[in-house]
Amino acid sequence: LLEPSVTQSASIAFGRPVSRTWDQDAAHAFVEALFAKHHTEIYAYLVRMLRDPELAADLTQDAFVKAYRAYDSLEKDENARAWLYQIAHRVALDELRRRKIIRMIPWSGEARGAAPSAERIAMDLRLSGPLERALAQIPERQRAALLLAELHDLTGLELAAAMGVSHVAARAILTRARESLRRALAAEQDAERAAEAERDAQFAGEAGGER
């Protein structure tokens, strides 16, 4: 469930003491309305974070169930969108970390270079273009910051609230994210150019052979 935000410096903060009384019908109606208004963007955010549409659908469902449980912690309805993103963001990170913990095997002492590379993961996920592959390579919180700010149009304060960090920290993460994306995109473009050159060379070789 919602944990207290890391800092209380952002003006949108959730997880504070209960601000409205629990009413099951009201909670259900509230979440229903919230779903109608925001489920498409929440689902899209989760797909972009997890790159798995089916899992994203499950986690969207999870996010709205959690919103229902935590209905009484939302202070102001006008903050509901950022609040919902915060829930979805936590759900996504939890899922990503759960995968890591399961796959990383730090405790058993049996992992010896068996972990797949970032490139391999990207290939496995059949990421379509350089941008998706670059996004897949940057740290998750940075990826989240970029998606929330640039695709989902969260404001600075909303971004901080959704990520559960201070306003200053959210901006710092976003700056780091832009740098990471820039580097990752450059690496992707270099790799594409190299692959293209290889293809050209191969084609030229084959054409020469046919002659």
Add this chain to the structure above:
Amino acid sequence: MTLPFRRRHHDDEGAHDRARALTSIEMLEALPVDDAGWLAGHLEGCAECRKDRAAYLADRELLRSMRERAPEPPRDLWARTSAAIEQEARARGRGAGARGSGPRGTRQPGWRGLPFGPIAGALIVLVVIGASIVPPLRPPSGTPGGSAGVTTIPEPTDVAITAGRVGWIRPAANGSWELVFAAVDAVCPRTRPSCRPLNEDDPAQRVNLGGIPTGVTISPNYDQLLVEAHDGGATPDRIFVVPVPPTTPPVTPAPTEATPSVVVPTSPATNQPSTPVPATEAPGTPAPATHEPSTPEPGTPAPGSPDPSSVPDGFIEIASGVSMVGEAAYSADARWLAFSARPSDGSTGPDLYLWSVGSPAAAVAVTNDHQTYFSAWLGGRILASRADLPATPTASGEPARSDAPPATGLPSSEPDASADPTGAPAPIEAHPVSFLLDPVTLERAEIEVADVWLPVVDAGGRFVLFWSGTLRSATNGLDWELGTGQIVLDHWSAGPDPSASPEPDASNDPSAEPVPALGPTGNAVVVDTGATAVFKAKFDPSGTRLAIWVGEQPDAAIGRLRLVVLDDSTGAIDPSIVPLPGAPALRRFSIDFGRLAWVSPSGQDGQESSVQVLGWSNDAFGEIRTIPSRDLYIVR
């Protein structure tokens, strides 16, 4: 409102950094007028920053193009969600059937199809039991569900720990570096499938490391960093000291806007050594022997005299042209720094170096046998080891021990091609000897027990861990690696008190037991038999937790890190507790009260490195880690 970058940046590099940050923020929200004005002015005169800005904007357009491919949610998503909410409502036991529709024909993946009521009840019992053992980190009223009397699926409670801060270096924007200290007061139990990251939002302090280091060590007073630099090019390897800039006092979080503050743990005043650098001639040191010009003599500075003109302001270059072997360490009183290093040109093996902290002079080699390795500090003295070379025949045919050091540190620089058809020299076996060295007088106290290599003694002087066995020359002809033997744990004896007045003949007192000689007492138990090349061990301050890192190559950057738990009174290893059986770890790690910290190698789960912390409270252990990043150096 003015953004808080101005205070932290005073140079050109900082200005570009600030411009980049403000550019990023400007794309998110409007800048305060003065920041916007500053940025506009800076961009006007900075082509590189304009290029950065254009790249950010181009990347934003690229990102926004993803909107054209917005994924469509499944049509039954509301039906599934609504069913799950109703199931949740029934599990709460409040208003069951209030909506009356029950779960619709939905897909219920994983645990969502399970009966919530019984499971939740059973888990609540477990959590109540767990909570009686482990104190909760947050008051239950802090969670919305708890305050509303809501039944939720509980997760195992965090393990609250009392631990020293963890410190690390990470890259900042624009090629600079940040020193971060994070308080770790809780870790996640391993039974929990997920865990929040170690707080990377703790205040960071910008430090200048002069490039990409190969190793970083912080002083006990937190006022300087020892940096090892090796660029692999024409620039000689360097070891230099970088001041940690004075810190600003911690800023009390404002109710609306947090200002990044620079916080480094409060340190006592720096104790400048009152003693001079080690004397050239000191009792107990071997007489300098004939050796090559690059060979250090005891009491002489490191080869390749530091060139102050090439060192940035504030840096102190303490050695140049040498490569550190193993890890450097400050004495606990921060007066001395000890390390072993060998010439970068590979002309000889390592010698032991000392630097008087704060001295403008270079570090001084206090051995010249080219086979001495720094191990650890024990109180105010240094524990070091050297390879005792096998007897070699002389011209007269009489065996002689080679006390006079050979040029390379190994018995012969001529490869014994007969041993290997490829011409590679056959490995040489040697027996290690260890000793304690006083940094002020350079007086040595030999450990008389044979085959003790790189002993590490706990702060209480009770237990010692060391390699018990032979050494084998490494293929590079310069280093020694582990030969035949094992890593063992033994009780430590400080030896008879030399200052004690001669007692009457002890034979007159049958109850008097002789004090064991300096060194292990001969009650060793095997800790590790799998070490093949190199290891590093450290005790926690209590002496009851022992971390051992083992690498498979002498210069291995990655190895396996494990933690063992010792009985406080007997020193016996508790085999029932295996908190860390062997995690992949970079070479340097840090252990303190209640926690062990290390950097995981990149490639784990396809991720970059992260700072990982194993924390404990009594026998409860848990883990927490930072979000992945590159180029991390653990310093505390």
